[in-house]
Amino acid sequence: MISVHEALVHLFALADPLGVETVPLRRAAGRVLARDVAATRTQPPFDASSMDGYALRRAEVEPDAMFKVVGEAAAGHSYGGPVGPGQCVRIFTGAPIPPDTDFVVIQEDVTRRGDLITLHLDMDGKDNVRPAGGDFSAGDVVAAPRLLGAADVALLAAMNHPELPVARRPRVAIIATGDELVMPGETPSADQIIASNAFGLAAQLEAAGAETQMMPIARDTTASLKTVFGLASSADLIVTIGGASVGDHDLVASAAADLGMEQSFYKVAMRPGKPLMAGRLAGVPMIGLPGNPVSALVCGMVFVVPVIRAMLGLGTDPAPQSTAPLAAPLTRNGPREHYMRARLTAAGLVAFGQQDSSLLGILAQADALLVRPPHDPARGIGETVSYLPL
Numbered sequence: 440m441i442s443v444h445e446a447l448v449h450l451f452a453l454a455d456p457l458g459v460e461t462v463p464l465r466r467a468a469g470r471v472l473a474r475d476v477a478a479t480r481t482q483p484p485f486d487a488s489s490m491d492g493y494a495l496r497r498a499e500v501e502p503d504a505m506f507k508v509v510g511e512a513a514a515g516h517s518y519g520g521p522v523g524p525g526q527c528v529r530i531f532t533g534a535p536i537p538p539d540t541d542f543v544v545i546q547e548d549v550t551r552r553g554d555l556i557t558l559h560l561d562m563d564g565k566d567n568v569r570p571a572g573g574d575f576s577a578g579d580v581v582a583a584p585r586l587l588g589a590a591d592v593a594l595l596a597a598m599n600h601p602e603l604p605v606a607r608r609p610r611v612a613i614i615a616t617g618d619e620l621v622m623p624g625e626t627p628s629a630d631q632i633i634a635s636n637a638f639g640l641a642a643q644l645e646a647a648g649a650e651t652q653m654m655p656i657a658r659d660t661t662a663s664l665k666t667v668f669g670l671a672s673s674a675d676l677i678v679t680i681g682g683a684s685v686g687d688h689d690l691v692a693s694a695a696a697d698l699g700m701e702q703s704f705y706k707v708a709m710r711p712g713k714p715l716m717a718g719r720l721a722g723v724p725m726i727g728l729p730g731n732p733v734s735a736l737v738c739g740m741v742f743v744v745p746v747i748r749a750m751l752g753l754g755t756d757p758a759p760q761s762t763a764p765l766a767a768p769l770t771r772n773g774p775r776e777h778y779m780r781a782r783l784t785a786a787g788l789v790a791f792g793q794q795d796s797s798l799l800g801i802l803a804q805a806d807a808l809l810v811r812p813p814h815d816p817a818r819g820i821g822e823t824v825s826y827l828p829l
């Protein structure tokens with residue numbers, strides 16, 4: 440059995456970054472910027488007022504000074520005329536600062552009668568001018584790779600990019616396997632259950648930026664598995680669920696081997712998730728997840744999501760861990776790295792008493808996977824431990 444770290448190294452070796460495609464700005468959120476993008480303009484493009492008030496010369500600002508209003512500047516409507524000594528321009532937020540002026544007095548600090556304003560005694564010295572280029576200048580770069588969030592999309596819009604180069608989404612074929620499985624909404628026979636894992640996995644991988652395709656459920660025969668593998672051959676990544684262990688009906692590895700799979704590894708020293716396998720099947724990276732529902736989703740988070748991120752060009756990093764104190768003690772860990780379902784309380788982490796890898800209800804209640812290294816000794820309240828936030 441190899442370690443989680445070694446398994447990730449093997450998986451990253453299988454995960455080649457995909458190509459680049461252009462998408463409209465409206466479709467760019469959640470995508471990964473694939474090339475550096477430079478601003479085509481400067482923002483603001485002119486010195487602009489940050490307040491509603493009156494633009495005038497700083498040198499003339501003093502308590503009780505009077506000015507004559509000679510024009511108006513609003514956002515989208517500059518005032519182009521001259522502004523002489525003792526004169527000012529009515530100005531609104533976002534408007535270009537008129538030539539000859541360099542200071543905006545907010546209207547709350549002014550008394551206006553007709554065309555005349557008088558400055559108050561207690562005004563502050565702030566000029567309320569946003570300098571040209573204060574946000575960004577033409578040529579400033581948003582560097583790739585970058586997972587684009589709402590602020591990035593707004594920034595790139597302001598830089599005047601109607602479309603963006605982004606990494607193509609990895610297309611993941613998800614294959615659930617097992618004679619006992621029927622799809623949600625169907626009526627299972629007495630010895631059947633509902634295929635749930637593929638749905639959780641699809642949600643997990645789509646959130647990480649993948650496109651997923653749920654393949655027909657493969658039955659526990661070599662012929663059925665080979666047929667479904669064939670349907671998945673155009674994917675960027677094939678993920679199977681179940682049939683990975685050592686039982687007589689666990690046929691995923693042998694069916695894949697018949698089809699020429701080059702195996703990278705089989706079995707990882709982790710809990711849950713031990714019977715994980717990976718390799719390349721007709722050129723396509725393939726990851727075989729264990730069937731137990733919690734095992735499949737933990738392996739999805741620990742292995743498949745980092746592979747998706749690598750394919751998107753986001754680098755080869757393990758799922759990020761945080762640390763927190765323990766709020767309840769832990770007994771010593773065995774030889775496998777243990778990902779324990781836990782609650783994150785104000786006092787710290789509390790692992791659930793039940794850790795069986797079939798218990799989706801517990802996983803759904805958990806806020807964290809508390810990570811125990813192999814052979815970790817017993818731990819007491821207050822000790823710092825690592826966890827993956829859920």
Ligand SMILES: Nc1nc2c(c(=O)[nH]1)N[C@H]1C(S)=C(S)[C@@H](COP(=O)(O)OP(=O)(O)OC[C@H]3O[C@@H](n4cnc5c(N)ncnc54)[C@H](O)[C@@H]3O)O[C@H]1N2
Pocket residue numbers: 615616617619620632633634635636637680681682683684685686689711712713714728729730731732734796
């Ligand atoms: N003798 C041994 N038996 C087992 C070992 C072992 O080392 N020696 N390992 C155990 C561990 S650990 C795991 S994990 C499981 C993994 O087995 P498989 O990957 O072969 O999974 P299945 O047998 O197909 O299914 C296990 C369990 O999960 C249910 N399942 C499967 N697919 C789905 C799905 N898509 N949605 C919902 N539930 C699913 C399935 O019905 C089984 O109950 O092996 C242990 N055995």
Ligand code: MOO
Pocket residue numbers: 709710711712713714729731734796
């Ligand atoms: O690895 Mo299994 O995933 O312990 O249940």
